[in-house]
C-alpha cells in the first residue's frame with residue numbers, strides 16, 4: 001500500500017496538471033467569447049448612435065424645408081401686393097407676410113438648435129465607430145491567440161491525460177476507486193490525498209489518532225482523515 005500511496009500522490013499531481021492544462025485551454029476560448037460579446041454590445045451602440053445621427057439630420061432638413069416653403073410663400077404674397085384691388089386686401093397681404101416672417105424667426109432658431117444637435121449626434125456616432133474598430137481589434141487579437149495556442153494547449157492537455165492514465169493503471173483498483181470518489185467530493189480543490197505533518201492532517205488540521213499513525217507507518221491499508229475524509233500519507 002505504501003507504494004500505491006506514493007503513486008496516488010503522483011496521480012494527484014498529474015491530475016492537477018491536466019486540470020491546469022484544461023483551464024488554460026478553456027481560458028483562451030472564454031476570452032474570445034467575452035471579446036465577441038463585448039463587440040456585439042458595442043455594435044448595437046454604434047447602430048443606435050447612427051440612427052440618432054440620421055434622425056437629427058432629418059429634423060434639421062424638415063425645418064430647413066419648412067423655412068424654404070414659407071419664404072416662397074412670402075415671395076408669392078409680395079408679388080400679389082401690386083395687384084391688390086383694395087386697401088383692405090393690401091393690408092391683409094401685409095399682415096399675412098408679417099405673420100409668416102415672425103414664425104420664420106422661430107424656425108430659424110429651431111434650425112440653429114437642430115444644427116447643434118446634428119453635430120453633437122455625429123460626434124457621438126464617430127466615437128461609437130472608433131469604439132467598434134477598437135473592439136474589433138480586441139476580438140482579432142483573441143482570435144489570433146486561440147489560433148496560435150489552441151494546438152499547443154490541446155497537445156498539453158492530451159499528454160497530461162495520457163500521463164495520468166499511465167499512473168492510474170499502476171494503482172490497485174480499490175485505492176484508485178477511493179481516490180476518484182474523494183476527488184469528486186472535493187471538486188473545487190481536486191485534493192484527495194493529503195500529507196500528515198506532526199500528527200496533523202494538512203487538509204484540515206485535525207489531529208490524527210495513535211491508531212491512525214500506526215496504520216500509516218505500517219501502510220497496510222488506506223487511512224482516511226476522520227474530519228475531511230481524505231487519504232492521508234506520512235510526510236516523507
Ligand SMILES: [Zn+2]
Pocket residue numbers: 194201202203204205206225226227228229230
Ligand atoms: Zn483532514
